[in-house]
Amino acid sequence: MAEASSIRPQSAASIEQWHFEADVVVAGYGIAGVSASIEAARAGADVLVLERTSGWGGAAALAGGFIYLGGGTPLQQALGFEDSPANMKSFMMAALGPGADEEKITDYCEGSVEHYNWLVDNGVPFKESFYGQPGWETPFDDGLMYSGGENSAPFNTIATPAPRGHVPQMSGKRTGEKGGGFMLMKPLIETAESLGVRAEYDMRVQRLVVDGDRVVGIIAKQYGKEVAVRARTGVVLATGSFAYNEAMIQSYAPRLIGRPGAAVEEHDGKAIQMAQALGADLAHMDATEVAFFGDPQLMIRGILVNGRGQRYVNEDTYPGRIGQETLLRNENQAYLIIDEASYEEGCAADSSTPFFRFQPKWVAETVEELESDMGLPEGTLQSTVEVYNRHAARGEDPVLGKKKEWVKPIGSPVAALDLRNFTAGFTLGGLRTSINSEVMHVSGEPIPGLFAAGRCTAGVCAGGYASGTSLGDGSFYGRRAGISAAKG
Numbered sequence: 001m002a003e004a005s006s007i008r009p010q011s012a013a014s015i016e017q018w019h020f021e022a023d024v025v026v027a028g029y030g031i032a033g034v035s036a037s038i039e040a041a042r043a044g045a046d047v048l049v050l051e052r053t054s055g056w057g058g059a060a061a062l063a064g065g066f067i068y069l070g071g072g073t074p075l076q077q078a079l080g081f082e083d084s085p086a087n088m089k090s091f092m093m094a095a096l097g098p099g100a101d102e103e104k105i106t107d108y109c110e111g112s113v114e115h116y117n118w119l120v121d122n123g124v125p126f127k128e129s130f131y132g133q134p135g136w137e138t139p140f141d142d143g144l145m146y147s148g149g150e151n152s153a154p155f156n157t158i159a160t161p162a163p164r165g166h167v168p169q170m171s172g173k174r175t176g177e178k179g180g181g182f183m184l185m186k187p188l189i190e191t192a193e194s195l196g197v198r199a200e201y202d203m204r205v206q207r208l209v210v211d212g213d214r215v216v217g218i219i220a221k222q223y224g225k226e227v228a229v230r231a232r233t234g235v236v237l238a239t240g241s242f243a244y245n246e247a248m249i250q251s252y253a254p255r256l257i258g259r260p261g262a263a264v265e266e267h268d269g270k271a272i273q274m275a276q277a278l279g280a281d282l283a284h285m286d287a288t289e290v291a292f293f294g295d296p297q298l299m300i301r302g303i304l305v306n307g308r309g310q311r312y313v314n315e316d317t318y319p320g321r322i323g324q325e326t327l328l329r330n331e332n333q334a335y336l337i338i339d340e341a342s343y344e345e346g347c348a349a350d351s352s353t354p355f356f357r358f359q360p361k362w363v364a365e366t367v368e369e370l371e372s373d374m375g376l377p378e379g380t381l382q383s384t385v386e387v388y389n390r391h392a393a394r395g396e397d398p399v400l401g402k403k404k405e406w407v408k409p410i411g412s413p414v415a416a417l418d419l420r421n422f423t424a425g426f427t428l429g430g431l432r433t434s435i436n437s438e439v440m441h442v443s444g445e446p447i448p449g450l451f452a453a454g455r456c457t458a459g460v461c462a463g464g465y466a467s468g469t470s471l472g473d474g475s476f477y478g479r480r481a482g483i484s485a486a487k488g
Contacts, residue, residue: 006206006207007206007207007270007273007274007276007277008207008277009207009208009209009210009215009274009277009278010207010208010209010210010219011209011210011211012209012210012211012216012217013211015209015217015228015230017228018217018228018229018230019227019228019229020048020200020227020228020229020230021048021229021230021232022045022046022047022048022198022229022230022231022232023040023045023046023047023231023232023233023234023486023488024036024037024040024045024046024047024048024231024233024234024235024236024482024485024486025047025048025049025050025217025218025229025230025231025234025235025236026040026047026048026049026050026235026236026238026482026485027049027050027203027205027218027235027236027237027238027239027271028049028050028051028052028058028237028238028239028240028271028454028456029049029051029056029057029058029189029199029238030056030057030058030059030060030061030185030238030240030454030474031058031060031181031184031185031188031454031470031471031474031475031478032236032238032453032454032455032474032475032477032478032481033049033051033058033236033238033454033478034049034056034185034188034189034192034478035188035453035474035475035476035478035479035481035482036236036238036451036453036478036479036481036482036485037049037192037195037197037482038122038188038191038192038195038197038479038482039478039479039480039481039482039483039486040236040482040483040485040486041192041195041196041197041482042195043482043483043486043487044486045233045482045485045486046196046232047192047195047196047197047198047482048197048198048199048200048229049192049197049198049199049200050199050200050203050205050218050220050229051199051200051201051202051203052202052203052204052205052239052266053201053202053264053266054201054202055201056185056189056199057182057185057189058185058240058264058266059181059240059262059263059264059267059455060181060184060185060471060474061178061181061182061184061185062177062178062179062181062182062263062264063179063180063181063263063470063471064136064137064167064173064179064180064181064352064467065137065167065168065170065179065180065181065182065183065184065471066137066145066147066165066166066167066180066467066468066471066472067116067119067165067166067167067168067184067468067471067472067475068147068148068164068165068166068466068467068468068469068471068472068473069112069113069115069116069164069166069468069472070083070085070087070088070109070112070162070164071083071084071085071087071088071109071110071112071113072084072085072113073112073113073116073166074113074116074117074120075116075126075128075143075144075166076144076162076163076164078128079128079129079130079144081130081144081162081163082160082162083160083162083164085106085109085110085112086109087159087160087162088109088112088159088162088164089105089106089109090158090159091148091150091155091158091159092105092108092109092460092466093105094154094155094158094159095148095149095150095155095464095465095466096460096461096462096463096464096465096466096469097462097463097464098462098463099284099462099463100460100461100462100463100464101283101458101460101462103435104435104459104460104473105460107435108460108472108473108476111476115472115475115476115479116166118479119184119475122187122188122191123187123188123190123191124168124183124184124187124188125168125169125183125187126143126144126166126167126168126169127141127142127143127169128143129141129142129143129144130142130143130144130145130163131144131145132145132146133297133349133350134296134297134299134300134316135296135297135350135351135352135353136296136319136352136353136467137167137173137179137180137352137353137467138167138352139173139350139351139352140350141169141170141171141173142167143166143167143168143169144163144165144166144167145163145165145167146161146163146164146165146318147163147164147165147318147466147467147468148164148165148318148320148465148466148467148468148469149317149318149321149466150162150163150164150466151163151403152314152316152317152318152401152402152403153314153317153400153401153402153403154401164466164468165466165467165468166468167180168180168181168183168184169183170182170183173352181471184471188475200222202222202223203220203221203222203227204220204221204222204270205218205219205220205239205270205271205274206218206219206220206221206226206270206274207219207274207277208235208274208275208277208278208450209228209230210278213447213448214448214449215231215234215235215278215447215448215449215450216230216231216232216235216449217229217230217231217235218231218235231449231485232488233449233485233486233487233488234449234450234451234484234485234486234487234488235449235450235451235485236437236451236452236453236478236481236482236485237271237274237275237431237439237450237451237452237453237456238271238452238453238454238456238474238478238481239266239267239270239271239454239456240262240264240266240267240271240454240455240456241262241267241269241426241427241428241430241455241456242267242268242269242272242427242430242456243256243260243261243262243267243425243426243427244260244262244265244266244267244268244269245267245268245269245270248269248272248273249427252285252286252427252429253285253286253287253288253427253429255288255327255328255425256288256424256425256426256427259423259424259425260424260425260426261289261290261291261423261424261425261426262426262427267426267455269456271431271452271456272430272431272456275431275439275447275450275452278441278447278450279441279442279443279447280431280432280439280440280441280442280447280450281431281432281440281441281442281444282429282430282431282432282458283429283430283431283432283458283462284428284429284430284458284461284462284463285427285429285430285458286429287427287428287429287458287461287462287463288324288328288425288426288427288428289320289323289324289425289426289428289461289465289470290320290323290324290326290327290328290423290424290425291319291320291323291423291424291425292319292320292322292323292326292334292419292422292423293356293419293422293423293424294319294322294334294336294356294358294417294419294422295346295351295353295354295356295357296319296351296353297346297347297349297350297351297357298336298338298342298343298346298347298356298357298417299315299319299322299336300315300316300346300406301315301338301342301343301345301346301406301408302315302336302337302338302339302342302343302410303315303336303337303338303384303385303388303410304322304326304334304335304336304337304419305334305335305337305381305384306326306330306331306333306334306335307330307331307333307420308376308377308380309371309374309376309377309380309381309383309384310380310384311384311388311399311400312325312326312329312330313325313326313400314397314400314401314402315402315406316402316403316406318465318466318467320465320466320467321464321465323423323425324464324465326419326423327423327425332420332421332423333420334419334420334422335374335416335417335418335419335420336416336417336419337367337370337381337385337410337414337415337416338360338410338414338415338416338417339410339411339412339413339414339415340411340412340413340414340415341411342408342410343360343415358417358418358419359417360415360416360417361416361417361418362374362415362416362418363413363414363415364413364414364415365412365413365414366412366414367381367382367385367386367410367414368382370414370415370416374416385410387399388409388410389409389410391407392407392408392409392410393409395407426455427455428455428458428459428461428462428463428465429458430452430455430456430457430458430459431452431456431457431458432457432458433451433452433453433457433458433477434446435477435480436451436480436483436484437451437452437453437457437477437478437480437481437484438450438451438484439451439452449488451481451484451485452481453473453474453477453478453480453481454470454473454474454477454478455470455474457477459473459474459477460472460473461473
């Protein structure tokens with residue numbers, strides 16, 4: 001963790017020279033930063049972006065590209081899916097809690113269709129095609145997919161299922177290297193540049209500059225030299241999560257110790273600490289998304305059991321929820337029990353994550369033998385499979401509610417994939433912000449001149465997650481931050 005002296009705010013009166021100056025200064029050129037830049041520039045502000053790396057994009061450019069949108073977007077309508085802001089809110093409140101920010105989620109749902117149109121107007125392409133197979137992402141260039149378990153238990157009984165994972169159209173995607181997120185970022189960067197947004201690269205922000213209680217700039221280091229950057233109307237923090245700050249992980253989200261899953265190591269929490277030094281409030285710092293390194297095409301065809309041989313999650317749900325259930329509530333212990341026919345069928349299906357198709361560690365003719373080979377207590381796995389098969393023979397799963405289309409008795413030979421400790425994650429908590437992206441002081445009042453968006457803030461996710469909520473609220477509230485910062 002950074003030393004306290006390095007993040008304490010600096011008085012503007014002590015600045016001898018301003019090396020850079022703009023109306024709005026944005027720290028970070030990922031999805032939140034570029035969205036803030038566009039809206040600030042359109043509001044008439046002179047905008048300068050400070051980016052830590054040598055190029056734009058951040059984690060967003062490496063992401064799969066899901067933007068979580070709904071309420072009846074043109075893409076949803078074109079593909080025959082009905083949705084409304086109220087229906088979308090019902091799902092998000094149930095799936096993204098506990099403790100989800102109702103004001104922020106209501107605001108996000110009501111503005112979702114307009115936000116989709118804003119993205120399209122700024123050149124982000126969406127193909128009118130729905131991908132309905134289980135998976136972390138679509139392996140093709142489809143524009144819409146279920147991305148949060150909306151159509152699986154328990155959420156399909158809480159809200160009418162509607163796919164909300166909107167994916168920019170892109171061919172030749174490589175998961176984790178160059179995904180649909182690149183085609184989200186590229187047109188937005190081009191829009192920002194056309195509006196006159198300037199960018200300075202290799203800028204590592206260090207601390208905020210204040211005039212009284214108002215934020216008026218940032219101190220950064222560029223090529224090892226300390227520089228002062230003046231912001232005439234506002235500073236926007238958009239530098240990502242704290243997934244790669246080991247000390248912060250130990251303090252706030254210890255279950256992620258040793259298993260960071262953010263796309264870029266620049267997610268070091270520095271912006272959070274800089275704002276904390278001014279008295280900024282925090283929210284949901286223990287909340288984490290958890291990736292599970294299992295291929296959904298296989299998981300959905302078998303049953304997942306924990307270290308006691310018991311099922312603990314419906315296998316057709318969002319794989320990020322499977323990850324959370326595994327790491328946070330089942331000691332990171334998971335095995336996939338699957339018969340030979342289902343394993344072969346799953347391996348033959350299309351997938352964006354074929355590298356998660358692992359070879360079985362144990363294979364047996366009977367569940368009893370498999371249980372013994374795995375070292376599970378006698379009778380535990382046998383009883384689990386017996387109960388599952390008894391109901392599966394009728395196409396039912398009353399225990400966890402897996403959808404009928406995926407419920408099939410487990411036959412022989414039967415195998416187990418060892419998926420213990422196959423998780424990684426990133427943090428969801430951060431600075432508490434208003435719906436206008438003002439950074440809130442612990443007193444409950446906004447900190448004058450300071451705004452934030454993206455994963456350095458506590459967005460719409462308070463515990464649960466759906467793919468696309470990071471790029472979704474990062475861009476949505478990035479826009480708000482830009483508008484607010486331009487007003488000053």
